[in-house]
Amino acid sequence: MSVFDGLKFRKVHSPIHNLDPRIKFVYVISIFVVAILFAQIIPLLFLFVLQIPFVLLASVQRQWLRSLRGAAFLAGFIFVVNVGTDYFTSGYLLTAVNVESAVGLTLRFVVLVESFSVFFLTTSPDHLGLALEESRVPYEFAFAFTTAVRFVPVLAEEAQTIMDAQKARGLELEKGGLLKKIRNYVPVLIPLIVSAIRRSLELAEAMESRAWGATKKRTNLYALKLHMGDYALLAITIGILVGAVYVHFYVPIPTIVHLLQHKSL
Amino acid sequence: MIVAENVHFSYPNKVEALKGVSLTIKDGEFVAIMGQNGAGKSTFVKHFNGLLKPTSGKVCVDGVETTKTSVAALARNVGFVFQNPDHQLFSETVEDEIAFALKNFGFKPEVVEERVTWALNLLALTQYRKTSPFLLSGGERKRVALASVLAWDPKALILDEPTIGQDHDQKEILRQFIIQMQTQGKTVVIVTHDVEFVAECNPRVVLMKEGKIVAEGIGKDILTNPDVLTESSIVLPQIAQIFMKLSQLGLPKNIIDIYEAEKIILNAKESKPVK
Numbered sequence: 001m002s003v004f005d006g007l008k009f010r011k012v013h014s015p016i017h018n019l020d021p022r023i024k025f026v027y028v029i030s031i032f033v034v035a036i037l038f039a040q041i042i043p044l045l046f047l048f049v050l051q052i053p054f055v056l057l058a059s060v061q062r063q064w065l066r067s068l069r070g071a072a073f074l075a076g077f078i079f080v081v082n083v084g085t086d087y088f089t090s091g092y093l094l095t096a097v098n099v100e101s102a103v104g105l106t107l108r109f110v111v112l113v114e115s116f117s118v119f120f121l122t123t124s125p126d127h128l129g130l131a132l133e134e135s136r137v138p139y140e141f142a143f144a145f146t147t148a149v150r151f152v153p154v155l156a157e158e159a160q161t162i163m164d165a166q167k168a169r170g171l172e173l174e175k176g177g178l179l180k181k182i183r184n185y186v187p188v189l190i191p192l193i194v195s196a197i198r199r200s201l202e203l204a205e206a207m208e209s210r211a212w213g214a215t216k217k218r219t220n221l222y223a224l225k226l227h228m229g230d231y232a233l234l235a236i237t238i239g240i241l242v243g244a245v246y247v248h249f250y251v252p253i254p255t256i257v258h259l260l261q262h263k264s265l
Numbered sequence: 266m267i268v269a270e271n272v273h274f275s276y277p278n279k280v281e282a283l284k285g286v287s288l289t290i291k292d293g294e295f296v297a298i299m300g301q302n303g304a305g306k307s308t309f310v311k312h313f314n315g316l317l318k319p320t321s322g323k324v325c326v327d328g329v330e331t332t333k334t335s336v337a338a339l340a341r342n343v344g345f346v347f348q349n350p351d352h353q354l355f356s357e358t359v360e361d362e363i364a365f366a367l368k369n370f371g372f373k374p375e376v377v378e379e380r381v382t383w384a385l386n387l388l389a390l391t392q393y394r395k396t397s398p399f400l401l402s403g404g405e406r407k408r409v410a411l412a413s414v415l416a417w418d419p420k421a422l423i424l425d426e427p428t429i430g431q432d433h434d435q436k437e438i439l440r441q442f443i444i445q446m447q448t449q450g451k452t453v454v455i456v457t458h459d460v461e462f463v464a465e466c467n468p469r470v471v472l473m474k475e476g477k478i479v480a481e482g483i484g485k486d487i488l489t490n491p492d493v494l495t496e497s498s499i500v501l502p503q504i505a506q507i508f509m510k511l512s513q514l515g516l517p518k519n520i521i522d523i524y525e526a527e528k529i530i531l532n533a534k535e536s537k538p539v540k
Contacts, residue, residue: 158352164316165353167336168345169413170369187365190355194399198351 009124016058016122020230021131024119027237031115034244035108040253041100043244044107050240051114060121067117071110079106096257125149126222134224140213147203155196162191266292266421266452267313267343271322274308282308284476285322292420293450295443297463297484300473301498306456307348309473310423313454314343327420341370344419348426350410354398359390362398363413370417384416388442404435421452428459440466464488464502464521472497489519 016024031047038044055064082102087094129146133139163173166187173184247253267290274283282305290296298306311317312324315331324331326339347353356362363384367377385391388408393401398409407430414422428436436459443466446453457463463470463484470487472480472494480493487493489505501509508520516533520526 161347161349162352164311165345165347167316168314168340168347169353169366170337170340170417171365172335172337172369187353187355191352194355195351 009121010060010063011124012059014058014122015229016054016118017124018227018229019122019233020224020226021123021127022135022224023226023230023233023237024123025131027233028115028119030237030241032112034240035111035115037244037248038253039101039104039108041104041107041256042253043247044104044111047111048107048114051111051118054118058118058122060118063121064114064117067113067121068110071113075106075109075113078109079103082106097255100255100257127224130220130222130224133220139218151196151199155192158195159188159192162188165191266290266294266327267454268325269309269312269322270324272309272312272319272324273321274305274312274317275320282476283319286473286476286478287322288471288478288481290421290452290454293447293452295447295453295466295468296455296471297466297468298454298456298471298473299458299460299463299497299499301458303475304473304497305476306473307425308476310345310425310454310456313339313421313423314345315339316345337369340366340419341417342419343421343423344414344417345423346411346414346425346427348429350398350403350406353410353413354406357397358395359385359393359398359401359409359412360395362409363416366413366417372417380416380418384412387415388412403430404432407431407435419451421454422446424453424455426457427455428457428462436462458499460488460499460502464504465523467522472499485519485521488521 031051035044035047038047055061079102082105083094083099086098086102090098125146128149129142132142132145167173171184171187173188174181175184267288269286269288272283272286273281275281286305286309298310300306308317312319312331313326315326315334315336318324318332326343329339331339354362356365360381363381364377367380372380382391385394388411390405390408390412393405393409398406401409407427411424411427427439431439440462443453443455453468455463455466455468467484470480470482470484471478472487474497479497480487480490488502489508491501491509494501500506502521504523504526505519505521508516508518508526512518514533516529520529
């Protein structure tokens with residue numbers, strides 16, 4: 001569950017938390033695009049370091065580290081698979097270049113996790129819903145999305161309680177082979193699904209009794225407005241994008257292997 | 266039966282829920298653990314069948330330390346009925362629901378059959394044997410949950426908030442049922458803040474606050490002590506409140522039993538007729 005911890009929003013005020021979610025989203029997508037643009041270590045490392053000031057400004061280091069730790073397994077997997085396939089396809093040759101390209105791909109994944117983690121850690125579900133609405137997403141969808149995000153921790157807690165209740169009746173989740181293990185989760189999943197459905201029906205009733213959908217055009221208590229910080233972030237984002245495209249097309253990026261060889265010469 | 270020694274417990278998010286709790290529950294005892302929300306009651310009782318293990322200190326059940334055995338092994342002796350029956354019901358029929366634990370504990374099919382019939386009968390559920398538990402009312406679902414635990418006849422029974430969402434009749438059935446368990450020598454622990462229910466049952470009362478035990482003793486002493494109760498945000502039972510107000514008439518203050526109250530009031534009336 002630690003990966004999810006790294007995506008869980010906690011309400012605090014920081015310059016990053018107060019940024020407009022739309023601009024933050026544009027920023028995350030830009031980082032995503034730039035990360036896809038490069039497979040070399042140096043620019044990816046640069047992207048990785050670039051986000052650290054954001055993390056520090058938002059003071060979410062601890063949760064952020066946790067999400068990275070959660071992603072470590074998958075990152076390791078990506079590394080091993082890349083080195084492995086290179087090794088087998090190149091006729092059992094393990095070269096420094098292969099290892100470097102695997103490191104690059106792993107780093108790309110880490111950068112993606114990192115930027116999404118920063119986004120979700122610093123953007124409240126309410127803000128997210130508001131951003132969706134202002135981007136002309138129909139309110140029903142925006143609402144469904146924010147509700148889903150908000151109920152994840154609730155469901156996680158409920159799943160724990162259900163597991164406890166079934167363990168108290170002698171259920172051993174870890175017992176048996178793979179198939180048996182999957183079957184063991186039936187007594188946990190059924191109550192969880194039933195209660196989620198029940199909860200959603202109750203939520204629907206509560207919403208309707210508070211006139212949900214009464215008017216087509218809703219007004220919002222909080223309106224999103226761009227501030228200085230948002231424009232600054234937008235400028236930074238455009239700068240990164242332009243810079244990245246320029247570097248991608250016009251600047252040859254040396255590989256680490258290359259650099260090392262030159263030094264030794 | 267259950268011995269807790271200086272139990273500390275912190276959740277993974279570093280919240281310290283128990284700050285040194287020691288309690289000994291003897292065989293066949295009836296204990297009510299009370300306290301406001303977040304006092305650590307549920308956290309504490311989850312140590313009795315090993316669902317939670319103490320961060321420091323120790324809990325022994327029948328002389329076995331809970332850290333040295335599995336929840337399944339402990340559950341065989343300590344039955345735990347959760348507050349919300351919907352957190353455990355999953356089978357197609359009530360019968361299967363009750364058989365679930367019995368199968369987990371490896372009872373023979375004919376024993377399972379016999380025990381299911383026995384438990385259904387005990388909680389007046391026989392007519393629902395083939396019904397889906399999801400079609401039953403809230404009170405009935407709660408009874409199914411209880412039956413599914415009683416079926417394996419554990420030596421001790423822990424009931425988490427058994428009176429929540431129950432009407433008066435169901436509470437009375439529950440009370441009768443606990444008395445019956447008592448006569449069979451079972452240990453019963455209830456976690457509750459239903460002060461009237463506790464007053465009627467008159468168990469040994471353990472009062473918790475902020476992860477510590479702040480008072481314990483017989484119901485008659487604890488539930489009539491306004492200082493201790495207010496500290497834990499618990500209101501005195503109504504009978505105790507009346508006798509508190511009547512104390513200037515020279516009546517005793519520590520009364521929670523309705524029959525005792527009646528006797529005292531009648532005596533007072535005879536000796537000093539009310540105008």
